[in-house]
Amino acid sequence: MKKVTEASQAVAEAVRLCRPGVIPVYPITPQTHIPERIADFVNNGEFDCELIYMESEHSAISAAIGSSAGGARTYTATASQGLALMHEILHIVSGMRLPVVMNVANRALSAPINIWNDHQDSISARDTGWIQLYVESSQEALDTTIMAFRIAEDKNVMLPIMVCLDGFTLSHVYEPIDIPDQKKVDNFLPKFTPLFKLDPKAPVTMGPVGFPDTFMDFKKQQQDAFDASLNIIKKTNSGFKKDFERSYGDGLVEGYMLDDADYVFVGMGTICGTARVVIDTMRKKGNKVGMLKLKCFRPFPEKEIIDSLSKAKAVAVFDRAVSFGHKGPVFSEIASAFCQAGKRPVLHSFIAGLGGRDVTLDHIEGAFSRIKKEKLPVSEWLM
Amino acid sequence: MVIKLNPGAVITTPGNSVENKTGGWRSLRPVWDKKKCTQCMICWTYCPDISIPQKDGKRLETDFDFCKGCGICKQVCPFHAIIMEKEKK
Numbered sequence: 528m529k530k531v532t533e534a535s536q537a538v539a540e541a542v543r544l545c546r547p548g549v550i551p552v553y554p555i556t557p558q559t560h561i562p563e564r565i566a567d568f569v570n571n572g573e574f575d576c577e578l579i580y581m582e583s584e585h586s587a588i589s590a591a592i593g594s595s596a597g598g599a600r601t602y603t604a605t606a607s608q609g610l611a612l613m614h615e616i617l618h619i620v621s622g623m624r625l626p627v628v629m630n631v632a633n634r635a636l637s638a639p640i641n642i643w644n645d646h647q648d649s650i651s652a653r654d655t656g657w658i659q660l661y662v663e664s665s666q667e668a669l670d671t672t673i674m675a676f677r678i679a680e681d682k683n684v685m686l687p688i689m690v691c692l693d694g695f696t697l698s699h700v701y702e703p704i705d706i707p708d709q710k711k712v713d714n715f716l717p718k719f720t721p722l723f724k725l726d727p728k729a730p731v732t733m734g735p736v737g738f739p740d741t742f743m744d745f746k747k748q749q750q751d752a753f754d755a756s757l758n759i760i761k762k763t764n765s766g767f768k769k770d771f772e773r774s775y776g777d778g779l780v781e782g783y784m785l786d787d788a789d790y791v792f793v794g795m796g797t798i799c800g801t802a803r804v805v806i807d808t809m810r811k812k813g814n815k816v817g818m819l820k821l822k823c824f825r826p827f828p829e830k831e832i833i834d835s836l837s838k839a840k841a842v843a844v845f846d847r848a849v850s851f852g853h854k855g856p857v858f859s860e861i862a863s864a865f866c867q868a869g870k871r872p873v874l875h876s877f878i879a880g881l882g883g884r885d886v887t888l889d890h891i892e893g894a895f896s897r898i899k900k901e902k903l904p905v906s907e908w909l910m
Numbered sequence: 911m912v913i914k915l916n917p918g919a920v921i922t923t924p925g926n927s928v929e930n931k932t933g934g935w936r937s938l939r940p941v942w943d944k945k946k947c948t949q950c951m952i953c954w955t956y957c958p959d960i961s962i963p964q965k966d967g968k969r970l971e972t973d974f975d976f977c978k979g980c981g982i983c984k985q986v987c988p989f990h991a992i993i994m995e996k997e998k999k
């Protein structure tokens with residue numbers, strides 16, 4: 528069914544179609560429209576699920592552990608300070624290998640207090656053991672949320688996933704979307720069968736102590752699951768294409784005008800939409816420019832990035848977050864990936880759009896002209 | 911003991927904590943004086959671990975595979991039948 532709607536509502540539609548059994552949630556701007564819409568579905572009798580209003584995000588994610596451990600498909604959503612408040616529990620969800628799916632409506636972290644978009648919240652949760660996928664459009668937000676359940680619950684993965692959509696810039700923007708049929712989604716996403724579940728008839732212990740003789744082995748299992756997830760994400764993306772006639776690059780990265788591009792923009796989220804416009808205009812004037820959209824930040828698709836960028840002369844990496852005292856996190860990781868590669872382009876770092884500051888066509892076009900001229904790597908904040 | 915490393919550290923054999931000896935942390939050791947003991951069983955009730963075994967309503971020698979040396983048994987014994995000594999290596 529085609530509909531013009533907000534990305535938040537598109538996400539809520541996706542959640543309804545995936546039929547989670549339990550949704551513990553706490554509201555925070557700019558995520559609120561997601562649980563509000565889900566609450567409408569539940570109250571209208573369109574969606575049968577246990578929607579629990581918690582007293583904080585720390586409680587919401589803790590309840591998610593309980594319900595996922597009990598064998599229910601579990602979903603929640605948050606943003607910014609809410610994600611920060613969840614931080615200690617995020618590690619426990621992934622360590623217990625519970626395939627919880629959560630949307631993050633990306634927003635800046637205080638102080639100063641700011642409700643607008645950047646990626647500092649989810650980037651700061653980089654090492655919590657969650658898969659992180661970033662989306663550019665409402666349709667991609669909807670589709671990726673459906674794919675996320677299938678990836679997370681794959682027996683070779685069993686990891687939680689954050690599907691990150693830009694706060695306001697995407698969460699509150701109306702776009703035409705296609706809402707898939709329930710039947711098709713049921714077919715794409717089988718019922719959740721947990722590896723283990725809390726069941727009084729067959730008791731198990733979850734969340735025990737891990738002494739030094741086993742702790743590291745469990746961490747290695749998590750790392751192996753991340754390695755395995757690279758392929759599962761790709762397969763899920765191509766499976767989605769077969770069933771729904773839509774897909775996003777190879778599921779990990781997506782190129783735009785990349786094949787013959789000498790100068791390449793790299794970014795995550797809605798900024799990629801702006802970059803497409805700049806690239807179209809510059810191409811018409813004969814500039815060989817292109818884009819690599821990073822859809823999957825964790826696991827980090829090192830091989831795909833190297834394969835996509837090694838032919839370029841120079842690359843402009845746009846980060847909407849900063850690792851204070853160092854550089855943009857996406858930039859650093861791409862630079863470290865290229866340490867292993869034979870041929871590498873000149874890599875430039877741009878910090879842009881923090882706390883909702885506009886990233887304009889001029890910013891991106893300016894960056895392209897800069898990297899065309901500069902021989903040495905540029906590291907700049909676009910103010 | 912071979913530990914099965916289930917994903918997420920799930921333990922599927924309930925009650926297996928007895929296989930995991932945890933008495934090694936002890937720096938103090940409760941020494942029980944059988945002669946002073948009246949078998950009131952207060953120490954058995956208070957021991958936060960499973961380190962005071964009992965048979966037919968009577969306490970037996972401390973199980974040092976699990977005793978942490980916390981000294982609670984010594985504190986609660988009304989008959990001063992337990993003293994704490996430095997654990998020797």
Ligand code: SF4
Nearest residue numbers: 957977978980981983
């Ligand atoms: S010292 Fe503590 S652990 Fe040991 S027997 Fe006494 S009460 Fe139990």
Ligand code: SF4
Nearest residue numbers: 947948950951953987
């Ligand atoms: S509390 Fe003291 S007297 Fe009572 S059973 Fe224990 S050791 Fe014996």
